[in-house]
Amino acid sequence: LKKALMQNMFANKSLYPKLRFKGFTDKWKQEKLNSIASLLNGRAYKRNELLNSGKYPVLRVGNFYTNDKWYFSNLELKTNKYAIKGDLLYTWSATFGPHIWTGKKVIYHYHIWKIILKNNVDKFFVYEFLKEDRDQLLRNTNGSTMIHITKSNMENKYISLPNKKGQKKIGNFFKKFDNLIIAQNKKYNELKFIKKFLLQNMFI
Structure with missing residues (x-):
């Protein structure tokens, strides 16, 4: 349902989406991503600089998918090398795609971009656009070829935008929709666990 809505609520080449909220009729505008945002690389760490404990956790690509292997650093860096709760990040190595960081203050790794948006651009709108863009890339390759995401290609990617409102x-x-999907997935996993427990105990 979400995929169908996104395909119809985001403008196509005509710059007019098929499905709109009441009261919105304006033509969207098309911009390159580098005209509405800056992509900042994190810090490139050498292996011996990553500590088992320290002041700042070092956020690497794998930490978005598992919490069992964190490294740390005591380095004091420029403000733009840290990510805080609510920042829009993009992993571009091994696995790729956008994330809204929900944890505590971390130093983000070189294989992650922090996306700094201009004031007239909504973070969650861009987040959803980047997710749909990632899914489109995956659909086009069908897993048969390695996808390479470069900073230059990302910065020159076109994004269609309505007004700020x-x-x-x-x-x-779509933020509410994502929360609903998370809740439904949690319920689904709980039901799978209950079923597994019952199967193990109801059969001789």
Whole structure:
């Protein structure tokens, strides 16, 4: 349902989406990503600089998918080398795609970009656009070839934008949708666990 909504609520080449909220009729505009955002690389660490304990956790690509292997650093860096709760990040090595960071203050690794948006751009709208863009890339390759994401290609990617009010409306809509999907997945996993428990105990 979400995929169908995204395909119809984001503007196509005509810059007019098929499905719109009431009161929104303006033509969208098309911009290159580097005109609305800056992509900042994290810090490149040498192996001997990664500590088993320290002041700052070092966020690497794998930490988005598992919490069992964290490294740390005591280095004091420029402000733009840290990620805090709510930052829009993009992993571009091994696995790729956007993330909204929900944890505590961390130093993010070189294989992650922090995306700094201009004031007239909504974070959640861009997040959803980047997720759909990632899914589109995956659909086009069918897993048969390695996908290479470069900073230059990302910066020159075109994004279609409604006005700020429209961005916020769409961004918040899909944010709620994502929360609903998370809740449904949690319920699904709980039911699978209960079924497994019952099967193990109801058969001789």
